[in-house]
Amino acid sequence: MRQQQEKTFISHDGCKLFYRYWPAQDSETNSTQAIVLFHRGHEHSGRVAHLADEIDLPNYQIFAWDARGNGQSEGERGDAENIASLVKDANCFIDHITHQYAIAQKDLAVIAQSVGAVIAATWVHDYVPNIRALVLGSPAFSVKLYIPLAVPGLKLLYNFKGNFFVNSYVKPKLLTHDTQRAESFAQDPLITRRISVRLLLDLYTVSDRIVEDANAITVPTQLLVSGSDYVVRRKPQKLFYQNLGTEQKEFHILPGFYHDTFGEKDRQIAIDRAKRFILGCFANEPQSPCLLNADRVGYTRLEADNLALPVTGWIKPWYWKFIKANLKYASKLSEGIKLGFETGFDSGSTLDYVYRNQPTGSSKLGQFFDYTYLQSIGWRGIRQRKVHLEELLKLAIDLLHRHNQSVDIVDIAAGHGRYILETITQIADKPDSVLLRDYSDINIRDGQALIAEKGLTSLVRFEKGDAFSRQQLAQLSPKPTLAVVSGLYELFGDNQLLCDSLSGLADSMPEGGYLIYTNQPWHPQLEFIARALTSHRDGQPWIMRRRTQLEMDQLVAHAGFKKITMRIDQWGIFTVSLAQRIK
Known part of the structure; x- marks a missing residue:
């Protein structure tokens, strides 16, 4: 039997979470390879602890954690703000x-089950870790609720009365044939x-998003699906x-089962x-596909090309004409x-305007349209x-101050520069210099007015630039x-433009x-954006080519930067990353 240690760590919001740790049995091998276990919904790490022995990999370190609100971790039982907080x-x-036990991501494999498998798959999709293998046991992408219209009904009740709790209907005997485990x-x-x-x-x-966009997952993945x-x-x-x-995938x-x-x-x-x-994946060198040319070939390019095509059929053209006509009316x-x-x-x-988030219209109806638009x-x-x-601005400024480096900020496409200016007003130690740049004369004019409004004319300057x-x-x-x-970068699908931009920044920035x-x-x-909204570029349809996070990170790394950390919203739409200039 492997020796188990019980430990805790502090998560992103100060919540203390519990985990179990089984060191490698042969301490002389100095093994840095490890397996991380994600438990089912409703359960905890103790329910997967048997795998530490049964998988019979004595030279691997093994970890298993209790998700917040479960087991011995803090948090309200069975609740969290959203799935994104569990993924974070x-x-x-x-x-x-990886820091506490000096384990590289490439030396990690993950085994996850049910809801834990959804969390693990979402983590791999959103944060693009360079792990060696992902094993998913019966991922709960769609739970059988059996009651007709259960999901729409729960949505209606949630919108009417707010959050509430339901109990699992699943009987232990329907989870496993192992009577001792069921008991x-x-x-x-x-x-x-x-x-x-x-x-x-x-x-x-979240499951719908991850299933639809699973093409973004490039980690070797095995699915083990229960037949009954x-x-x-x-x-x-x-x-x-x-x-x-x-x-490298198996089903x-x-x-x-x-x-x-x-x-x-x-x-x-x-x-x-x-x-x-897992052993097969560790026997291979870890490899990620090169996505530097994903703007020329790849599934996001195909998606953008399809959005650029005219709408066909009898119903769809009229549908989009109706949507655009309604938007035109609402714009009045x-x-x-x-x-x-x-x-x-x-x-x-x-x-x-979206940042300010203040619905404005010529009438009560106009304000309602504006509120709906902004939401x-x-x-x-x-x-x-x-x-x-x-x-992340505050974090980067703090890191520069801690290393006694000057804080010289540039935003190369600042718009009005509101997020930069509001951040500066909130911090005690001001930057040494701030340069805002933009190609638009309107943005420069309004940005300069905002600088004056914030009382930052002595610190911040705004200039035109490409x-x-x-x-x-x-x-x-x-x-x-x-x-x-x-x-x-989200507005331009051409990767060469990004390479030129990132290389220019790398040329100008000191190491560190x-x-x-x-x-x-x-x-x-x-599709709604492409069919109904217009771009700043001569009023053309606003057609966007998505970049997977791996593609974006590779472009940044190619220019000479190393990613440090990342944030992502609860819907998985926008990420904000911090990277450091290296040699």
């Missing part, structure tokens, strides 16, 4: 063990039978597997397949929609992106120690300087 917890846990489930005081409706509904939303599962549906599991972006159906795949009576079948897959009453048509829905002026999921994501930008000119960026003065590129950059790996309204 997982990212914090991996950061903790232990029924008697375990750490089992959390209830789950918040907020979390349950978000599980469906009364808890979750198989169809999304198959679709996820088909969409996976890795060539196994285990006949007769109930939902508790790794806790079944014949679980050694599943365990042996997981072990074989709503200031935000009117501004979008005048300057482009992707313009700096529109962005600043669209894309604009909510934009405002959360601003929060993350300000958070964010894609390597020569201009290489000649920035003073040389920036902190460069910001926000909301720009910081880069903050944003990305849009996902958007649920891409």
Whole structure:
């Protein structure tokens, strides 16, 4: 039997989370290879502790954690703000063990089950860790609720009365044929039978996103699917597997298995397949596909090309004409929609209006239209992106101060520069210099007015500049120690433009300087944006090519930067990353 240690770590918001640790049995091998276990929903790490011995990998370190609100971790039982907070917890846990135990990400494999498998898959999709293998046991991409219209009904009740809890209907005997394990489930005081409706509904939303965009996952992945599962549906599991972006993938159906795949009576079948897959992945050198040319070939390029095609059929053309006509009508009453048509829905002026988030219209109806417009999921994501930008700005400024380096900030496409200016006003130790740049005369004019309004004319200057000119960026003065590129690269699908821009910043920045950059790996309204909204570029349709986070990170690394940390909103739309200039 392996010796178990019980430990805790502090997650992103100060919540103390519990985990179990099994050191490698042969301490003389100095093994840095490790396996991380994610438990099922309602359960805890003690329910997967048997795998530490049964997988029979004595030279691997093994970790298993209790998700917040479960087991011995802090947090309200069966609840969290959203699935994204649990995914962020997982990212914090991996950061903790890689630093605390000196384990590289490439030496990690993950085994996860049910809801834990959804959390693990989302973490791999959103944070693009360079782990060696991902094994998913019966991922809960779609829970069987059996009651007709259960999900719409829960949504209606949630919107009417707010968050509430429901109890799991699953009987222990429907989880496993192992009678002893079923009895232990029924008697375990750490089992959390209830789950918040907020979390349950978000599980469906996140699962739909991850299944649809699984092509972004390039980590070798194995699915072990229970053949007689009364808890979750198989169809999304198959679709996820088909969409996976890795060539190293396996899909196994285990006949007769109930939902508790790794806790079944014949679980050694599943365990042996997981072990074989993990050892095979560790026998290979870790490889990530090169995505520097994903703007020319790849699934996001195909997606953008399809959006650029005219709408065909009988119904769709009329549908989009109806949508555009309604928007045109609303623009006569709503200031935000009117501004979008005048300057482009992707313009700096529109962005600043979205940041201010103050519904304005010529009438009560116009204000209602404007409120609805500002509450669209894309604009909510934009405002959360601003929060993350300000958070990482403060972090980067603090890091520069701690290392006694000057703080010279440049934003190469600042729009009105609101997030930079508001961050500066909030901190005690001001930067040494701030340079805002933009190509638009309107943005420069309004940005200068905002600088004066904030009383920062002695510190901040605004000039016209080309964010894609390597020569201009290489000649920035003073040389920036902190460069910001926000909301720009998402608007241009051509990777050569980004390479020129990033290379120019790398040319101008000293070693150790910081880069903050944003990305849009996902958007649920891409077709609506392409069919109904216009760009700042001569009023053309606003067609965006998404970049997976791996593609964006590779472009940044190619220019000479090393990514340090990242933030992502709860919908998975926008990311904000911090990288450091290296040799």
